[in-house]
Amino acid sequence: MTVFVPDMARLVQATADHLEHELLPTLDGYHRFHTRVCVNVLRIVQRQAEQGAALEAAEWARLRELLQSTEALPALNDALVRQLDDGSLPLDTPGLAAHLHATLGDALAINNPKWTRQP
Amino acid sequence: MATARDPEAVASALQAVLSRQGDGVVQGEVQGLRRLTGGATKTTWAFDWVSGGATQALILQQTPALTGPRGRVPKLTAAEDAAVMRVARAGGAPAPVVRLVLTEADGLGEGYVTEAVPGETLGKKLVRDDAFASARAVMAAQCGQILAAIHRLPLQGLGFLQTLSPADELAVYSDLLAACGVRHPALSFAQRWVREHLPTDWAPALVHADFRTGNLIVGPEGVRCVLDWEIARIGDPMQDLGVLCMRSWRFGGAGEVGGFGEREDLYAAYEAASGQPVDRARVRFWEAFSNLKWAIACARRGSATRPDGRPASVELSAVGRRLEEPLWDFMQLIQEAA
Numbered sequence: 001m002t003v004f005v006p007d008m009a010r011l012v013q014a015t016a017d018h019l020e021h022e023l024l025p026t027l028d029g030y031h032r033f034h035t036r037v038c039v040n041v042l043r044i045v046q047r048q049a050e051q052g053a054a055l056e057a058a059e060w061a062r063l064r065e066l067l068q069s070t071e072a073l074p075a076l077n078d079a080l081v082r083q084l085d086d087g088s089l090p091l092d093t094p095g096l097a098a099h100l101h102a103t104l105g106d107a108l109a110i111n112n113p114k115w116t117r118q119p
Numbered sequence: 120m121a122t123a124r125d126p127e128a129v130a131s132a133l134q135a136v137l138s139r140q141g142d143g144v145v146q147g148e149v150q151g152l153r154r155l156t157g158g159a160t161k162t163t164w165a166f167d168w169v170s171g172g173a174t175q176a177l178i179l180q181q182t183p184a185l186t187g188p189r190g191r192v193p194k195l196t197a198a199e200d201a202a203v204m205r206v207a208r209a210g211g212a213p214a215p216v217v218r219l220v221l222t223e224a225d226g227l228g229e230g231y232v233t234e235a236v237p238g239e240t241l242g243k244k245l246v247r248d249d250a251f252a253s254a255r256a257v258m259a260a261q262c263g264q265i266l267a268a269i270h271r272l273p274l275q276g277l278g279f280l281q282t283l284s285p286a287d288e289l290a291v292y293s294d295l296l297a298a299c300g301v302r303h304p305a306l307s308f309a310q311r312w313v314r315e316h317l318p319t320d321w322a323p324a325l326v327h328a329d330f331r332t333g334n335l336i337v338g339p340e341g342v343r344c345v346l347d348w349e350i351a352r353i354g355d356p357m358q359d360l361g362v363l364c365m366r367s368w369r370f371g372g373a374g375e376v377g378g379f380g381e382r383e384d385l386y387a388a389y390e391a392a393s394g395q396p397v398d399r400a401r402v403r404f405w406e407a408f409s410n411l412k413w414a415i416a417c418a419r420r421g422s423a424t425r426p427d428g429r430p431a432s433v434e435l436s437a438v439g440r441r442l443e444e445p446l447w448d449f450m451q452l453i454q455e456a457a
Binding site: 034037038040041044077078080081084085087091096097100101103104105107108111112115116118119 | 302303304305307308310311312315369371372373433434436437440441442443444446447450453454
C-alpha cells in the first residue's frame, strides 16, 4: 500500500483546522454560515477516514451472520434491501433490528457523534 | 413578466401593489426592506409600510412558481397557502394575518404579504434561553389547544387540499425515495414497519403537517404565531402531535414536546380543547413515520445534483449525512413501542 504522508485523516484535519481557526473568524453572514458547513463536512470526512474501515468490517461480520452468506459487503446490503422490500425477510428476524440499530449508531459516530448521547 | 428579486426592484413593486389596495387612493411608502434568512425554497422579506402617519411591519413571501408536475406531494401554491391561513385565522388558530396575495401583474412572482409578528423562532434559543423559561412552561398546553383548533377548521373553500390516508402518505414518500435512487436497509425496514402498522381507524381533519419548533413564533408568554402552512393536507390529526414530538425538532431540549414541554401537558390540553381522546399509540406511530419522512428528505437532499451533474450545494449535500439521525430515532421508537 502506498504510504501517504500525511494520511487522509491528518490532511483533512489540517484543512478543517485552517478553515475553522483562520478563515471563519474573518467572515460573517452568508459566507460564515457556509464555511461552518464546510468545516463540519471535513470533520465528517476525517472521522470516516479514521473509523470507516473498522465500522465496515463490523457491519460485514453482522451481515454474514444475519444472512448466512459470505458475499462481499455491498452484495449483502443489496440482498438485505431486496429481502426487506419484497417482504421475504420478516421484520422480527432475530438480530435484524439490532444489526440496523448498530449500523446506524456506527454511521452516527462518523456523521454526528452527539446524536446518540443527547436527550 | 419578469419577477423582481433585487431589493430596489422589490421595494418599488411592493409600493405599487400596496398603493393599489382598497379604494385605490392609499398612499404610502415601503421602508427598510431587508431579506430574512431561512427558507431554502422561499424568499422572505421584512419591511415597514408607512401610510397615513402609521407604520406597519409587514412580511413579503415570494415562492418560486411550481415547475413540473405537482405529483402527489402536497405542496400548496401561494394563493392556496394564503387561503388556508385565512381559514385558520378565522377559526381561532394563530396563523399569520394575510394582507394580500400577489397576482402576476404585480411583478413579484407568486407570494403574499402578511403582517409581521415579533418574536423568536430559533429552536436553540427557545429550548435553552432564560428569556423563554416562562414560555416553555405553557407552550405544550398552548400547542395542544392550537392543534385542536386547526383540526376542527371547516374545510369549505379548501377543496384544493389533498386527502392523504396513512397508506397514501406512505406511497407518496416511498415514491420520492424511489425517484432519488437511494437504497438503504434501514429505510427499507422503516417503510415495511410503517406499512405493517398503518392505522385504519382515523377521522380526517385539516393537518398542518409541519407544526414544530422552528415554525412557531414565540414570546415570553408563549406561542404567538404558527408559520409554514404550505404542506397542509387532510389526514389523520394525530400526525401533527407526532411531528411536534420528533427529537429532530427538539434542538437539544429535554422536553419531549418540541424540546420545551411534556407529552401529558400536550395531550391533556388537546383532549380538553377538542373533546377527542388522544390515541397515544397512534401519536407514536406518526412520530416514527415522520422520522422516516425526514430521513427520505435527507436522502433526497444528499443525492441532489445540479443540471450539469455535479453535487448540489454543500449545504444540501451535508444534510444527506443527517440521514441516520431520524432512522436511529425510528429504531428507538419502535423498540419502546414493542
